[in-house]
Every structure is written in C-alpha cells, then in structure tokens.
Amino acid sequence: MSNITPQTSQNDAMRYSALSILANGLRGNRGWTPAWREPEPKAEYDVVVVGAGHGLATAYYLAKEYGLRNIAVIERSYLGSGNIGRNTTIVRSNYLLPGNVPFYELSMKLWEGLEQDLNYNAMVSQRGVINLFHSDPQRDAYARRGNAMRLHGIDAELLDVEAMRAMAPMLDFDNARFPIKGGLLQRRGGTVRHDAVVWGYGRAADARGVDIVQNCEVTGITVEAGRAVGVETNRGPIRAKKVALAVAGNSSQVAAMAGLRLPIETHVLQAFVTEGIKPFLDHVVTFGAGHFYVSQSDKGGLVFGGDLDGYNSYAQRGNLPVVEDVCEGGMALMPAIGRLRLLRSWGGLMDMSMDGSPIIDRTPVQGLYLNAGWCYGGFKATPASGLCFAHLIARDEPHPVATAYRLDRFASGRVIDEKGMGAQPNLH
Amino acid sequence: MRIRCPYCGERGLEEFTYRGDATVTRPETLDQTAEAAWVDYVYLRDNPAGPHREHWYHGAGCHAWLVVTRDVRTHEILGVELAGGPA
C-alpha cells in the first residue's frame, strides 16, 4: 500500500510528542486523556470485527483506507489480551514461498512507517534477524530462502561463521554439539514492542471513530438466510452488515457458531523472559539446531521462546518439557547465560493451520469473513493482515498480496507449507 | 502432564508424541465422490474447547498408540485406551 502517509490523528489535542510530554510534565501530568474511549456497544454497525489483535489493525485500516465509519471491535477480555500482547515481538519478512513473501514484505514496510502513521512509539527496532545454520544442507535451504527474498527485492545476507562471530561473539563457536556455520541475516527485521502496537492501533482506531468494546465476548453469530447479520454477545446482540473474525486461538470455536469447520488446531506456545541485564545481545537470533530464538528487550530481559508444547490446548500455559527443551537450546547457543535467571514464562493460544500459513478469506456464510491460522508468526503480520483483511471486507475481493491465503487451498492441494511438514499442525 | 499408559503405567509428557484428533477416520473409498470425506479426514478438525479424543504415541515407552481423552482447557486426562484395542 503506497498511499500510507503520516496522518494527523483527529484528536489533535492529544497528539503525542516530546513537546506534549514536556508541557504536561510541567503541569503535573494532569492534562492527559484516555488513549481510547470505553463506549457501550451500539445496536448496529456496518462492520463488527471480533478480536482485538489483528482486529484493531483491521478496524483502523477500514476507517483510514476504506472510509468506513461505523465500526466496532469486540474483544472478550482486555485489549491486547490475546497473542498480540504475549508474543516475542519479532518482525521479519524472510519467508520462502511465493504465497507468503510479498505479504510479509508489505507488513515490513508498514512497520517502517507505523509510528508516524499512528503517532505512537511502538519501538520498531530494526536490529536485524539472524537465522543460524549448522550444516551444508541447512545453508542451502537458507540460501534458497535468501535468494527468494532477494528476487522479491527484500534485503537478505548470507553470513559465514566469521561474520557471525563478529556480530554475536557470545554464541558458542568453539564447543558446540552442532557447530555454527553461518547465518541468514535480514537487517530490516527486528522487534516491535508488542503492547505498544495494541495501544497505538487502539488509540488511532478510536480517534477515527471505531468503537472498541472490551470485556465483550461473542457467544453466537446470527445468520439469517445464509448471511451473517450480527453477533450475540454476553452484553447483548449486536447487528452488523458484515462480521469479521480475527479471534486467533478461538477461530474454530467462533467459526463453529456459524456452522463452519476449519483446518485449524489450537496449540499452546510458551515464551520466556529473563531478569533484566545490561545490553548483551544486539540482534534477534534463531538457533538452527534446536528450538530457541532470542532477543533482548529494551528493559533488559532476554525474551525467548522455542517450540510449541505440541498438544491441543486452550489453557494458555504450557508444561516443563518444552521449558527445558528451550533452555537447552539457549545454553547450547549461548553458554554464558547459564547463570541468568528465567523470570517469567507464559503461553498463548496458537491458531495452528494445517499448512502453517494463514487464512484471510470469505467463508461459505455470506457476510462472514475469516482471518485465522496465524500460527506462531502472526505478530509481524499485524499491519498487513489488518490492511488485507480490511480490503477483503470492504471490497469483497482479496487484496493482491493475500490471494494465496484462501480456505480452498486445503482441498485443492495448493498449500503453503514453508516447513514441509504436511497436515500436522504441531510440526509447523 | 502425566498419561497413564495402559501398559506402562503413569508416565510424564517427555515420553509421548502427540498426533491429534482421534475421531477422524480414514475413508474407505478412493472414489472421486469421496473427495469431501478425504479433505475432512486430512485437514478439517473440530478442535473443541473441552474433552478431546486424541492420539498419543508412547514412543519412549511401549510404542503403543493411545487414544487419550483429555480436557484441553485444563489438561485433565479423562481416559486412556490402546488405539489398537487389546493385543
């Protein structure tokens, strides 16, 4: 999307800047107003977006790019309570398959202009994402990926082990079970402060008139004559011309309210943070011989994660074997972190699709749109997912970069399987 | 999580491998009319938030495939059987 330009929020009084901080600070910080309103849901909207993760971005772009005015985002808990608020904040566009690459690159570009667009500092930090490789076949696979990126005009570099050593000297180059042979680097990749993305989109959507309704759970989808015309919620029914689902982890549950069955399983993915330390690691690093990836947050904690727990779960928490597996990977990669302490672990509900790739599509129920299947990689997609979903909802046709994310690809066999694991969600 | 393998007794998660929904059954026909059934079998899942019948493999134990009924909201295990029935 080329016409995304910094735009003044409607609520000019509350424009955030160093100056506003100064002015308010001098006045005892009493002048601030809430980042978003807390409206009661109206009886009817043009579009009801369910789920305040990608849903927030969807509503924002519906308002901003597609000129819709009467929109609600319905969230069963607090804003950002879903995966958008519990992920490891990595953004990148180092994908392999043609169905994915342009989409994630659009997202990357949107990140690059996001803060000015939203007038919110989301701490977009393009510190570089490195995928390590430990064998020749793995190097070839990353070369294939890096070249796919380059063919799409995306930055990618293949580093040898000496270059790696210079960038990240704390990695184990000398006593590793699976020696590091190099890495695929995307310099434009990095991290974005997860919560700030929620709040930034929330505030910006609210400023464009979107009603954000928290603590409101969708309990039913009203279908009349094959068409979705609203939702039931624990705060009463809400009518809508179009209903858009972006309820990761609960997609199967909510879709089932309209009689749909999805190629999705819900799994738990854990993440971890250590106690804060002084600057230690400058990049995002992914271990290639186990399940471990890590970056350092601006507060100083190492934020890291690894594999799914591997079994269906709606519990939003995991078990010890994966904690151990991930920390083993961490120690194998960076043996200096042995005495750093793991401070907190948590889990999120992963919408694992059968090929590991997302779905942005219409459904067999008219007026019901689906945004799902983001697996463990949908945070980086937030801006593009919001934009493409908004496009689909507004225009009733897929956005050009999201044409592959169709539901019928499972039946046809045109799956987008980056890992080559087949229809086994916990292996993606 | 601890699963009571009918053969080995109660064992920890680290001994098992998960596969998924045990309620789907492989279609018996190769007829083109069976396409929907095949797509269902290979790709579509109920993915319930509640008791779930699922396949687990006791790979580090007796190598049995188990059907475990488990509440996926609480991870409470409600029942375990050998998938192949008694040997």
Add this chain to the structure above:
Amino acid sequence: MTIGTPTDQPSRLAFGGLIDRRLPLRFRFDDLELTGYAGDTLASALIANDVKLVGRSFKYHRPRGILTAGSEEPNALVELRAGPRREPNTRATTIELYDGLAADSQNRWPSLRHDLLAVNQLAAPFLGAGFYYKTFMWPAAFWEKVYEPAIRRAAGLGRAATAADPDPYEKAFAFCDVLVIGGGPAGLAAALAAGRAGARVILCDEDFLAGGRLNAERRGVGDKPAYAWAAEAVAELAAMPDVTLMPRTTVYGVYDGGTYAAIERVGDHLPVPAPHTPRQRNWKIVAKRTVLAAGAIERPIVFGGNDRPGVMLAGAVRTYLNRFAAAPGRRAVVFANNDEAAATTADLAAAGVVVAAVVDTRRDVPAATREAAKAAGALLVAEGRIVEAKGGRRGVRSALIRNRDGRDMHLACDLIAVSGGWSPTIQLTSHLGAKPMWDEARAAQLPGALPPGMAVAGAAAGDFGLGSCLAEGHAAGADAAEALGHDRSSGAAPVADDEPAGLAPYWHVKDSAGKAFVDFQNDVSVSDVALAVRDGFRIAEHLKRYTTLGMATDQGKTGNTAGMAVLAEATARPVAEVGMTTFRPPYVPVAIGAFAGHHRGKAFRPTRLAPSHAWAAERGAVFVETGNWLRAQWYPEAGETDWLESVTREVKGTRERVGVCDVSTLGKIDVQGPDAGTFLDRVYANTFSTLPVGKARYGLMLREDGFVLDDGTTARLGEEHYFMTTTTANAVKVMQHLEYCHQVIWPDLDVQMVSVTEQWAQYAIAGPKARAVVAALLDPSQDVSNEAFPYLAAGPVTVCGGVAGRLYRLSFSGELAYEIGVPARYGDALIRAIMTAGAPHGIVPYGTEALGVMRIEKGHPAGNELNGQTTAHDLGFGKLLSKKKDFIGRFMAARPALTDPGRTTLVGVKPVEPGARLRGGAHFVPRDATVSSENDQGYLTSVAFSPELGHWIGLGFLANGPERYGEVIRAADPLRSADVMVEVCAPCFIDPEGARLRV
C-alpha cells in the same frame, strides 16, 4: 542486649540469633572488606556492618537499601561472584554467606555512591508511566541509533557474564505421597503428621534453615522456644526413612499431573560447587498430594520516600534482630496498620534499638501495641501516618509524621519498620490458571480453586496465628496421608498461642510528600498509577503493562497488592473488582543453566556413533553431524589441504576401483508376519507383496496428504519377513508412522515391526572391484557372481569365518555395489577386514560427501529433494504410484495441484562455463529474463563437483522441467552475487542406462 560489641560488625548484637559467632567469614562488597558469621545472609552481614546503601533502582537510579529478609526482595540486588561466574540481580537477602564471598553493586556508574544516572530523578516528571510510547518518534531512524541504545544502557540492572558458565547443573526426578512446600510451622507440622502416618514425604524449603517465621520471632511452641521446636521437628523428620528434607530448595512451578518443579541450590553457599557436584539441581517432583505451606509476604505501606535505605518491612526487622542478631538501625520508627507493631517494638527495644515512635494508622490501637510502645519509651501516634521519610543517599535520617489532627512532627531515626499487613504466598495455587479471591476481612488475596491434590495451610491460607498454623498444617498433613490410605496415627498437633493479627487496610498515605513507591525495583510510584489511569489504562493487566508494576525480578511480591489497591482507589472501585494480575511460573527466578542440566555443550543432544566410528577416528576422518549421528564426512590423506581434494579422490577411487562407506545410520526396520506384504503395499506407493524372496526393491512412501514422506530399499528375506530401510533423517518418523498405520488404521493385519537400525553394521562396497572384495570377505562357497547374485539380490551370508551376515546388491553410487551387514558388535572388525580385503584392489573409504557427490551424479533424490514440499511427480516418480491398490496418500496425491505439469520437477543442471561453480539455493530464471520473483521458476537443491565429468553439476526443481532439457537458464544467486548460466539436463549424469550396476 546491646549492639556492637565486635568492632568490625558495629550493628551485630552481642547475644542471640542463629548465627555461629565462632565461625567468622570474610567477604567483600564493592570496596568494603567486611566480616560476618556462618548462618548469615549477605544482607544480614551487611546490616551487621552498618551498610545501608546496597543498590540503585531501575529507572531513576535511586539509592536503595534492604527491604526484606527473603526471596521477595526488590531492592538489594547485587552482582555476586565474578568472571564467568558473575550472577547479576542476586538478592542479598537469599545469599548464604561464605568465606571469601565477593559482591558488587549494580546499575550504577561510576559507583554506588556517586551514580551519574541518578539525574534521571530530576527528569521524573517527564519519565512517567509509558513516556516512551509518546515520544522518540522523530526522526524515525533515531530510534535504533540514538534513543534505544541510550534507554537500553540505562535500564537492565546487572551485567551477565560473557563467558560460558563453568559450573555443572543437574536435573532429577522425585516421587512422593505428600509434598510439603515450606518448612515453617505449618509445613513442619504437616510433614510430621504425614511422615508419622507412614506416608512418603518430601519437604522443601527455600531457606537453608527450616523453620520459617519460627526462626524470626521470639515465640514458643509448646514449652520450647519456637526455633528450638523447629530444630527438633527437623531432627525427627530427618530420622524417618521415607521423609526427604530438601533445604535450599524452592518449589517454583506447578504443572499438570501433580508435577512440581523445584530448584535446589546445591553449591551456591560455597565459593564453587564441591567436585563432582552440581551448582544447582532442577527437580521434577511428582506428588500425589501437596500441602502448600509457603507462609505470607509482608507488604509495605506506601508513603513519601518509602524507598529510602532504612525503610524496612517490620517482619524483616524482627528477622534480622532475632535470627541474625543484627540491628538494622539505632533509632527506629515503627509504622503499621496492624498488630505487628507490638512485637516489632518489643523486639527492637529488647535489642537495644531506640524506638522513637510507633505510628499506627488505626483509630483504636490495641492494648498490646500501646503497652509495647510504653515499655519501649516510644511515642505512640494513633491514626497517624508517615508523610515522608527524609534522608539522603545513605538512608533515612528522619520521619515526617502526621497525626490525626494533621499536625506534623519530625522525628530523627535511621530505621522505619513498616508493615501494611501480609499477603499469603499463593502464587503456586494459580499456576494452573485459577484466579485468587480477594478476602475483605484479611485484606488479602486468598487461594481460589486449587490444583488437583493441593491443600493450603498456615499463613499461605490466610491463617496468621501461630497456633492455627500449627494445627492447620498438622491437619493438612494427616488428611493427605489418610487420603492415600495411611491411618491417621499422627499424634497430637503441636500447640502455641495465636498472636494478635488485627489489621485495618491502609494502603498509601495520600498526603505523602515526595515520590511514594508502589513497585520499588521498577520505580512505579503512586503518581505513575494515577497517570496511567488518566491515559486510560484502568484494567489491572493494562496498568501492569503500562507502568511495569509487578514486572521486575520480584514479580510484585511485596508491591502488587498495594498497587491494585491504589488502582482501585484511583478508579473508585473495590479492590475485589480490580482483581490481580496473573501469577506465572517460576515463583522465583531460576537459572537457565538449571533447566538445561546435563544437556549443554557437546552433551546438548546425545551423539550416535556408527559402528566404524573408532576406526574412522583412528584414520583421522573428519566427522559431520547428521541428525544425532556423527558420520565420517571424508577421510583426509597426508598432503591433502582442501576437502574437495579428499572427496574427489574418494569418488575417483570408488568409481575407478572400489570404495567402502559406513551406511549403518540408515533406518532399518524388520517387518514380519503373514500380512507383512499387504502392510507394505499399503504404506508404500508401489507394490511389495509381489517381491520375490531374496530380492530388494526401491520404495516410495507418501504422507496422507499426498506429498512424499520418505524413500528407501526394502528386501524380502523370507515369505513373512521384510527388511526395510529408511533415510537416516527420517528413521524415527517412519517407525512411528508405520506403527500408527498398523495400530490405528489397520489393527487387523497380522504384522509385527521393530527397529533394527542398531543391530546391523552395514557397509556399502562399491566400484568395479567390489565383487572381488566381497568375495574375499565371504566364507567359501558363496557365489556372488552376477548370475548367482544379480542386481537387487538380497540374502543371508556368512562372513569371515562364520559370522552370520546379510548381503544386498544395492547401489546408491551407480557402480557395481553391495551392502554387507553383520551384527553391530562385529562392525569394527568388519571395516578393518574390508580394508584388508580391499587393499590389493586399492580400496578407499569414502564419507558422506563422496556419497553425496555420487548420488547427485546419479540423480538420486535425498534430503534436499525430499524436503516435505515435493510430490512423486516432482521427483519423476509418478510412475511408481500404483493404480491397483489403496495406499497412504494415494487419494490426495491425485489432486491436480500435486501433478500439475507447471509444478517444478527434478532436473539436472550443468554450468555452461565448465569451470563455473554451482551453489545450492540459487533460483532458476529464464536466460534473458530479469532476476525477479515473476521470473522465478525453481531452485537448485544439491550441487557437487563431479570428478568424472570434471565440472560442477546440480539437481534442482524447475517448472516444466522435463520439457526443457538443453535449455540454458540462469541459476541466479544474488545472495552471493554468484549467478551461473546452466544447461538443463536429465537428472542422471552418469551411466543413465545403469549398465555399471548390472555387471
């Protein structure tokens, strides 16, 4: 008692305490060389030495002292030890003193006393909650280059070590009937009751000395001093055969199925761990029942300057006085909303500390407090509050106290003992997801739904009286034992009086002067909460994330309750409605090394060694990791400097004479039974039931979604006996798949299977001289002529004087070749025998590289081609898919998308310039097209230098591949700036008719 007899420990009490004055220990803190005693923590030793300033806060770098005496400490964090053993953010309150201990303060520059970043305090009005979300947006590029590095340097507390942790860690498993978490009065009583009833009990306490508050209070149990009763209880438990006491062990997590995670600090109280013992041991304890007796954590009242060194929790003050015989001050003010004030005042006075005033927030101050104040000669301020703790870097110098009439008085003091009541230690009850419940009467969160099998006793359950802690603990222990079938013969519960525990909620002093902190470590003040609320962050979870309240290394153990109360007040809601943020494991931060245990460095994953490993190592082979296997990659010879030189020699030697390669790592599966053939027909895409005994056949396996799973050769050794091989990488996966197919899909088939990968040492002997070598190895009268043992023959043989082996005429290299298998114990001897038998023929051993070169020359797909994204059609194996039978993947493989001629299919490529080098991962683009995604037509999977052809060759997938043989295309490699023009050809480069195999 008097303070300060030993001159080197000016605040050490002359008598009492559970320290050993006969065992002085030297230690260093920053530039101070100090002495403490055995039984001290670093914190108590610092207190005994009058050191008050121990740390700096996270954001404002404010001076901080010691607040608590336990693992909940937010302020007194130090870097312990040095070099690769440096441990940042270590709580001085939990560090057991040892001789030679060295600790440094952190998050300050250049020194603790003179920290330049303390200027942040001046900017505090602009650095309020969430300030960075509102600024630093311009110019965009400045975030990474300027703002972020500055923020990161200022934040982050201590420094991690930069070299590998030298200490070992272990994991361990334990099982018990009853796990008791916490060894205070409730836990000891529970363990005694369960242990006496005959249950298998494990008692964990994170302290090095069991007893909990019993060691900290001047109380009695029965007719004994409380600490003495605790010691006796421990002795009784230690004598029970089925009771395990685990001191220095924190239970940090609750997981499914009664699994509890606990961290044992085995060697942390020593300068370095004892030889052959780990630094820490990470336990998984499986318990049938659990008694949580983790006590309660005292919380402060929030008031101005409440973070200054010298403001300490009242219970911690008593701990330092009574357990450690160290006086945290000389002149104290006690500030409380509850009955703790009485004991605190009395204990201070008994230790010789002047109590200037007792400030009680309650209108009706109970008699006990009045009397204690009176006895101590302290001023009693009823319904009073401390508006500000004044002082400097080195701590509190006075308290500004306001009475109920609003009149202020200024009292000099160097210690403010504060108590805002107690929060039961319920974190573990929530790890499985249950929410705690607010209890208005006790002004505390109490456990909600409990994890299966758990009971809570003592202060953790909100019962604060010693008598009831003992009784409740005893009952919980007896109940647990009884529920497991033990009889309830647990004897009588120990008895003690309940101390007064009256409390009137009082969270923060609204008319405070100066910053009043809710979360000490993260510098979250009352005004930050107010600002967050103004910005719209009114939900507890939002407040947490916006202000970082409760996100520091103490996870809000002391601060969260007050934080929620302040939020409740700011949003005019009851505390119960505000709720509480989620408790998550671990209960205390746990070293990452402990989670890894043995699995680090070379032991990260187990290593599988092939039968020829010792021999190959002797020969100086270069090894490569393939999965968990270590395989010989090539065998360098003297004078060879480059891997390509060695590999080329190995390929040539094989193709020209004969070579030998250890192929034992291939997965091998015995498939037996009357239905073995039928079973293989269903799991392979091609047919095996028709394979004659004594023959082998290539087989292709699909996944049920129609894509290729694996390939390999399977031989029929008997009517009901097949011997299947899989790729090395997929061996485990295929075994699991077969068992699934059998047990789940076709349980009615009479077929049995078992992995025999490890049973057989198997060597490929390949090359024109292979037959001669094999013949020399076999015992006489076994005919290996082409007629007697043709291509794809398979069968038993005896080798080297009667060893029962097997011979297969298979070829991956494309040469005349055999694979010879013997039981693995003979693998070492056989490779030596092969080398001897092959010597006259010039045999060369070859490694995985040469193996790879030869298979690429022959166009055989391997891992790079069997990548899970390819179909039989892509690999040119479409003909193999049987039309006569059902098999796994058949239906889905027939979908048009999987057989679309436009798909990329396997081709060979060779460089147009013969000298050009190919690289895997290049993409195919039409010759004259621009290198861009629209023209992307496939990619290069595998490359090799072919010694026979004298140039590089490659395999790859190309759109409409087979139609394009002869076409010149570009292998575009912008990543390495190494585009090469290549000619498309058939994937088999050498001997496409297979003549060599059949000679």
Add this chain to the structure above:
Amino acid sequence: MSETLTARPALAGIALPGRHGTGNGAPGVTLRERTDLGVVAVMARKGQGEALRMAVASAYRATLPDTARYLAGQTVGFVGTGPGQWLAVSASLGGGALAVDLTAKLAGLASVSDQGDGRAVIRIAGPRARDVLAKGLPIDLHPSVFAPGSAATSIISLMGVTLWQVDETPAYDLVVFRSLAVSFWSWLTDSAAEYGYEVVPATN
C-alpha cells in the same frame, strides 16, 4: 577371509575400570558393561498370545509377563516391553544363538528379531544406584513400587532405555541403544561421580 571377526563391546575404550568420582572409599555404585547377554525382541503374532505363552513355558520354563516385568526362566528370561512384545534375555545364549533358538521354537507364534547387537547392557549396583538413576530416569524406583523383577521402558537424558531390577542391592540392568552407549555412559558417570563409582571390567 577365514579369520573370524572379533566382537567389540559398545563401551570399549570408554568404560575404564577403576575407582572414579568423589572419595576413595566404598563406591556409591559399581558399573559394568554386560556383554554376555543375548537380547532378542519377541512379538506375538495376531491371536497367538496363548499358544505363544505355552510354547515359551515348555521351551524355556519361563512365563511371559503381561506387564512390564522381568520374569526369569531356566535359561531365558522375558521382559515385557509393550503389548504383545518382549525382550528375551539370556546369559547362556549369547551372540546370535538366542535369536536362532527362539525363531525355531516360536515359529508361527511370534516374530523374532535379534537385538543383542543393537543394545548395550549396563549393570548398575550399589547403595546409591537409585540416586544416580533419579538424575535422569523419570520413574519411581522406591522399593515399595519397583522391586526385583520390576521392569520399565523409558527415557534417560533423551535416550531410550529398558531396565529391570535385578536384586535388592539394589542392582539394575539398563539396556540402551548401542550407538548411544557412549553418550549414555557420559550421562551415567557424570551422575554417579557425586557418590563415587567403580567401573568393573566387562563380563563376557
């Protein structure tokens, strides 16, 4: 070639006899590679469970356990490793002899597959054997639940293992995959070092 091949123990050159680890008094455990055992997988044919049981009883005076147990017979013992699956072990029928014998005697009743070379067997014995194993084995070995004759198949330090208790010393036989024997030994000796251990020469 007529010179016969010599067998190489899985831990040749790795398990060095002698006293190691903490202290120099009585070791906490002794460790020994058992190279004398024949180990064979026996898998019942469909519907032949009863017949198999009888054949085993008459051929070996042994009982096939229904559960994970080790039941000794006259010359051959059987360890339950899964439904319808056993490991037959024999100290007198080593090498391939046990498999040959079983194949002949159980024809039609069971599929038989030699595992004697695929596995290494290590005997651990001594007062601290349980403590050593607790550092990796996720199974309760308390005498009230695991006694002589008890057996289990499980995982230690990411490596598969089948074990059974031999006597009340306690002593256990641990059966591990041959290719992993060196890694297993490294875990085992690291874990035993705290209590002191003695390596006894391999038996054959």
